[in-house]
Amino acid sequence: MQNQKLAKQLMKKSKTARYERFGHLLSLSALLLIMAIVLGIIVFVATKGLSTFFNDHISFKDFFTGTLWNPGTKTPSGHQAVGALPMIVGSFLVTILAAVVSTPFAIGTAVYMTEISPKRGAKILQPVTELLVGIPSVVYGFIGLSVVVPFVRNTFGGSGFGILSGTFVLFVMILPTIVSMTVDSLKSVPKYYRQASLALGATKWQTIWKVVLRAATPGILTAVVFGMARAFGEALAVQMVIGNAALMPHNLVSPASTLTSVLTAGMGNTVMGSLQNDALWSLALVLLVMSLFFNLLVHFIGRKGAFKK
Template sequence: MQDQKLAKQLFKKSKTARYEHFGRFLCFCALLLIMVIVIGIILFIATKGMSTFLKDHISMKDFFTGTLWNPGTKTPDGHAAVGALPMILGSFLVTILAAVISTPFAIGTAVYMTEISPKRGAKILQPVTELLVGIPSVVYGFIGLSVVVPFVRNVFGGSGFGILSGTFVLFVMILPTIVSMTVDSLKSVPTYYRQASLALGATKWQTIWKVVLRAATPGILTAVVFGMARAFGEALAVQMVIGNASLMPHNLISPASTLTSVLTAGMGNTVMGSMQNDALWSLALVLLVMSLLFNLLVHFIGRKGAFSK
């Protein structure tokens, strides 16, 4: 009998083991819940977005190549006026221009914070970067409406509303994201890379340019893609300065629109199930697909950087 009791005590799970299994169960439930929510959102948006093509019988060619956006009406050639090309082109132009302008500033700031003056950079630039992250989008929009739009109007002409104004606003908004991720990438470069370069006679600037930045290139590219993803999905601030004209952008200072600006301006003014509402859901589906592509690009760059090391 004593041997049986001793055997039961030996094979009985300890309190710590029970807590560990319970913690694993909670983590699994949380992961499962997140997966269900993400899959549900994707299926919901995909179902709503495809209604334009399946229920309203709008061809994908007319949707992605058309230049006239006025759902519910017809173009002169008899097709439905649901051309999303102006919004898609406007979104890409604003995103790419903002990334091109902000990347050199972000890399320079990150190099100063990590390689040139880490102590001063941590004291001054890091709080400034964190402050820029915490400013709401509507505040950026008001600043852009009060400062950027008049500046563009006085310097470049036009009404001041357009892709150029949206680019300047997004430049400030995505700069903290690219800076913070670039700083992390530069800090992850091993110290012996720098020491070996300096030992071979390279100057500090040669070490930064030839060694540190090249070693951190995958992380910097990931930071740029993350910044572009945020710029592509930004709605309120861009809507306030871009002009919200669903027209093909002929230049950078003419009023234009993006996918997000049309969605935020039109979703509350349509009836659920109508062609106008279905067309807006199709724009939301395009945004979702682009977000997934940005995430896949980030994973590809990360894996490429891991393999190169």
């Protein structure tokens, strides 16, 4: 009798097993939902973006190499004026320049925070960088508009709006991202590498330069790529200082535009399904593909540089 009861109990699913299953289903459905959303966004942007080429019969060549952007009108040579090259060039220029300016600053700050004065780093610099991340981009843009643009105008001439101002604003915006990720990667360099280096007669500086930074290079590259992804996707702050002229930039202080700035400026002013609207979606598609590319790059660097242990 007793045994039968026990056997029956054992055959049934226990309470914990049901909880287990419930939790499993819950997290699985959350995952599926997110995957569906991401996939949905990609498919939506792709169909919209590609319809410029397939419905409106714009050639890829005109889009990627044309330098005249005024969808709905024609260029003097009779093509549709949907040349996105100025925006693509603008986006890449501000991104690359901002990364080039930020990286040395970020590495310097991170080295100070982890190697030279960890206590002060944790007490002062850590909260400061976190604060910088939290400032809304419109505030950056506003400061850029009222400080950076006049500064550039007075120093380099021109209107002050342009790639250079965009670079300065993005430099401050992506600095905390690169700093905090570089700090993480420096911290993950094992202490015994430093000891080994010092025991071989290296100075502290040589140890930082030749061992710590070198061992952390994959992590630092990842940080820079993340910063670039952020700069590439930043819209508002850049739009406020770059001048928003869909022209090929002649120099760093002439008004220009980026993919994001044209998108934010134009998205409210077009009719769904029109060429003007489709062309904007194509810009969005270029942005999306670039973000995916940055993500893949990060994965690739991360996998290649992981500490084998």
